[in-house]
Amino acid sequence: MNMIQAINSALDLCMAADEGVVVLGEDVGYFGGVFRATAGLQKKYGKTRVFDTPINECGIIGVAVGMATYGMRPVPEIQFADYIYPGMDQLISEAARLRYRSAGEWTCPITVRSPFGGGIFGGQTHSQSPEGIFTHVSGLKTVIPSNPYDAKGLLIAAIEDPDPVLFFEPKRIYNGPFDGHYDRPVQPWSKHATSDVPDGRYAIPLGKANVVREGGDATILCYGTMVHVALGVVAESGVDGEVIDLRTLVPLDIETIAASVEKTGRCVIVHEATRTGGFGAELSAQVQERCFHHLEAPIERVTGWDTPYPHSLEWAYFPGPVRLTQALRRVMKD
Numbered sequence: 001m002n003m004i005q006a007i008n009s010a011l012d013l014c015m016a017a018d019e020g021v022v023v024l025g026e027d028v029g030y031f032g033g034v035f036r037a038t039a040g041l042q043k044k045y046g047k048t049r050v051f052d053t054p055i056n057e058c059g060i061i062g063v064a065v066g067m068a069t070y071g072m073r074p075v076p077e078i079q080f081a082d083y084i085y086p087g088m089d090q091l092i093s094e095a096a097r098l099r100y101r102s103a104g105e106w107t108c109p110i111t112v113r114s115p116f117g118g119g120i121f122g123g124q125t126h127s128q129s130p131e132g133i134f135t136h137v138s139g140l141k142t143v144i145p146s147n148p149y150d151a152k153g154l155l156i157a158a159i160e161d162p163d164p165v166l167f168f169e170p171k172r173i174y175n176g177p178f179d180g181h182y183d184r185p186v187q188p189w190s191k192h193a194t195s196d197v198p199d200g201r202y203a204i205p206l207g208k209a210n211v212v213r214e215g216g217d218a219t220i221l222c223y224g225t226m227v228h229v230a231l232g233v234v235a236e237s238g239v240d241g242e243v244i245d246l247r248t249l250v251p252l253d254i255e256t257i258a259a260s261v262e263k264t265g266r267c268v269i270v271h272e273a274t275r276t277g278g279f280g281a282e283l284s285a286q287v288q289e290r291c292f293h294h295l296e297a298p299i300e301r302v303t304g305w306d307t308p309y310p311h312s313l314e315w316a317y318f319p320g321p322v323r324l325t326q327a328l329r330r331v332m333k334d
Contacts, residue, residue: 001197003174006148007037007113010155011075013201015045018073021159023050025060025077025113034079035115035174061087061112065094068108073159081116081168082128095164096139111158111165116144117225117272118318119172123311129273129304134166135249135282141165141206142249146173146227148195150247153204161206170224207251211260215242218266218331221257221283223247226270226319233321239328241268249279257283258290265296266331270319275303300327 001009014021023038029052032039042050053060057078064074078084084091091112098108118127135142143158143165145151151169158165213231217240220230227245234241242260246252261267267287269280280301287299302319310317 001148001152001195002176003145003148003151003169004035004037006152006195006197007155007169008039008041009197009199010152010159011038011041012044014073014075014156014159015041015049017201019049020072021049021075022067022072023075023077024053024064026053026055026079028052028077033077035171037113037169038077057083057085057087058090061090061095061110064110064112065090065098065108068095068110068164069098069106073109073111075111075113075159078112078114080122080126081114081130082125084112084114084130088133091134091140091164091166092137096137098139099163100139107162108164109159109162111155111161111167113155113167113169115171115174116168117170117172118309118314119225121311121314124309127309127311127314129168129271131166131168131249132273132277132279132282135279139163141251142168143206143247144168144170144224144249145247146170146212146224146245148197150204150210150245152197153202154206154247156201157203157206160203165206168224172225173228204247206248207253209247209253209256210245211242211256212245213241213243215240216264217241218268218328219244219257219260219264220324220328221246221267221269221280221287222271223249224272226272229320229324230270233324233328236321237325237328239325239332241328252286254286254290257287261287261291262294265294267291267295268300268302268324268327268331270302270324270327272304272318274306275301276306278303297331297333300331302327
């Protein structure tokens with residue numbers, strides 16, 4: 001399966017197992033979603049469980065919060081992560097706080113799916129990476145898969161979780177892996193690239209990172225599309241990097257991160273979002289707090305630039321192999 005197929009499979013299995021699981025959003029019904037992630041689900045489960053909504057993100061999330069409070073498990077889709085901002089009040093003031101403000105009497109088991117990140121020439125309003133905004137909010141969980149296998153297992157775990165989860169899907173790798181060269185003005189993936197994904201149900205626990213490549217020179221912390229960039233750089237740079245796919249930003253598997261940094265003595269963080277206030281700053285702080293006496297060099301961050309998303313300069317904006325290789329060379333010099 002590619003990631004789209006894996007997500008569709010997860011939704012299908014969850015809907016078959018629990019009648020309270022419903023899918024809602026713009027074009028998710030008859031059309032099957034702008035990226036086809038919900039294709040076929042309305043035909044199989046009907047218009048009361050997979051239904052289109054108006055172009056109204058605050059309404060989509062607000063309705064989902066009400067459904068979840070009633071006992072259902074809604075999975076609203078926000079067509080692009082850039083569109084999520086009108087629904088922030090519902091997410092932050094209602095969904096994230098419901099368990100706390102009711103002293104545990106009520107929960108809000110919603111899973112907000114949304115494509116995020118760049119790489120498809122979507123421009124300023126279809127390419128943003130807003131994960132850092134939501135990791136700041138207590139009560140929200142943030143999940144970002146990097147491959148089809150993880151996408152399915154993490155989405156099932158998110159839907160079954162009793163609390164609200166933001167599930168950001170890196171659309172650059174929706175249709176298959178790529179070689180990590182973000183700075184090439186082409187789409188180098190194969191639209192038919194697949195990964196081994198079981199047809200049946202399995203869940204990957206939220207809050208558990210994955211060491212996708214072991215190494216001894218430096219720890220590279222990444223998630224989503226950047227995992228492929230990191231693996232490409234390690235393969236070509238000669239640096240024996242240990243690549244950790246965070247999978248979930250909140251809850252964060254700091255134990256796996258700390259164990260790796262204590263082993264390698266060096267840490268490079270890479271993410272697509274802007275640098276200032278990005279999740280890499282939080283990662284850097286936590287690594288510094290726990291691993292200060294093990295560090296052999298300053299922690300490096302390789303990120304997007306602190307500018308609005310530049311449509312015409314998309315390939316220069318991304319933290320690609322050149323910039324990540326430079327960061328690895330700097331930490332190896334110290």
